[in-house]
Amino acid sequence: MQSIMLFNSLSFALFLPVVFAVYWLLRRSLRWQNLFVLTASYFFYGCWDWRFLLLIAFTSGCSWLSGILMDGRRQRRDKVVMWTNIAINLTILGLFKYYDFFARSFADLFLGGRSDALLLHLVLPVGISFYTFQALSYSIDVYRGTIKPTRDVVAFFAYVSFFPQLVAGPIERASSLLPQFERSRRFDYALAVDGLRQMLWGFFKKLIVADGCAVYVDQVYADPSLYGGATLIVAAVLFSFQIYGDFSGYSDIAIGCSKLFGIRLRRNFNVPYFSRDIAEFWRRWHISLTSWFRDYLYIPLGGSRVSRLRVVLNTMIIFLVSGFWHGANWTFLAWGFFHALLFMPLILLGRNRRFRDTVAAERRLPSWGEVGRMLLTFVLATVGWVIFRSPSLSFTGHYFAGMVRGGQFLSPTNGDFPFLIPALLILLVVEWCNRDQEHEFCRQPHRRWLRWLCYMSVIFIILAYMQTSEMPFIYFQF
Secondary structure, eight states: OOOOOOTTSHHHHHHHHHHHHHHHHTTTOHHHHHHHHHHHHHHHHHTTOGGGHHHHHHHHHHHHHHHHHOOSSOOHHHHHHHHHHHHHHHHHHHHHHTHHHHHHHHHHHHSTTOOTTTOOOOOOOTTHHHHHHHHHHHHHHHHHTSSOOOOOHHHHHHHHHOGGGTTTOOOOOHHHHHHHHSSOOOOOHHHHHHHHHHHHHHHIIIIIIIHHHHHHHHHHHHOGGGSOHHHHHHHHHHHHHHHHHHHHHHHHHHHHHHHHTTOOOOOOOOOGGGOSSHHHHHHHSSHHHHHHHIIIIITTTTTTSSOHHHHHHHHHHHHHHHHHHTOSSHHHHHHHHHHHHHHHHHHHTTOTTSOOSOTTTTOSSOOHHHHHHHHHHHHHHHHHHHHHHOSSHHHHHHHHHHHTSOOOOOOOSSSOGGGHHHHHHHHHHHHHHTTTSSSTTOOOOSSHHHHHHHHHHHHHHHHHHSOSSOOOOGGGGO
């Protein structure tokens, strides 16, 4: 068993150029190119634990076979095949991710906490939630007739396991990604350059913003009772930036890396901390997961075309399931419930679709009203992140109680904390200036020397202030 091949590791820095070079050398043969992508992706995943390659292969095989067995007419047989595939894949996901949680909860309620005999202690496969949902969407879309089943098993396996987004998304749809593996791809220099630019910004968000915040956040969360309210508030705010920099940074690296191979992935984050209410926040945060639940759970439940009470119930279900998707812990359910409560007034007043445009569109600066709404949304999201970050609900209660406690602000004993403030300012300024672009590092000066000055400045900051130890991405645990 080896460690995960992190994007921010030397092993990936060696892996990517080799894969890139061989991939384009095979450009004359689509099948060999796809087979190489599949091999490289399985090698990438196998660096964590080769035994779980059997699991992802089984998930891929079941979903591919389900498409072959359906004819798209939505007859009884098709429904049986689809639900069988869903049941198999969700059973696997539930066994690895949730069995011990439910067994432990059952033991706490009925066996006095004696759960040792019930627990399986299974290792959670990295990225299982992501590739399972990606495989399921194919089977459902084939049943709905949205896409036609593919007989190209290599292309399908490559679609499920494509290494840039394999372990932490974005969660791709077969209707978007699979056709890209079924047609020839040509090297696009402009797309590749844009991909490198997006990767650079992703590394800045991960290595400088997220990892820099993590030093302070981890220290405070290790024992909040040692710190005053001001310190706990600062740690909560920094965790908001940590999880954003970490997860959106991964998405930027994954999307940018895919562009090197002529593959386009969907956007996963769209400057969520510039949202003007919590509904807009969820349209901009983890977009691929939010839209997955909307299309495959919320709309089948009736969506917003039912009574107001059913809409409220459907919304509650979506947020609770979304919270539980993140992990087997009551804190994730509480986090989902908290956001559902924030969402309810917007649903009941019919204002959940109010902000669908870009904030301060065609203006350099927002109005004071927009500033106030963005700050309020950020504060509410930060409160939610305290629940999300807590190991238990009792810890959450103690942390919130500590936030109103007196005491002086304490800076961390390690790390380069003073640099975090300018780093966060750089993040906010750059993303504000690119809030209407395809990604947050898209718009650059027209003069070449100014562009390269921007690139080299970011590279210098990364090399000068990045943490010396490799820090895994937060969403690898989901």
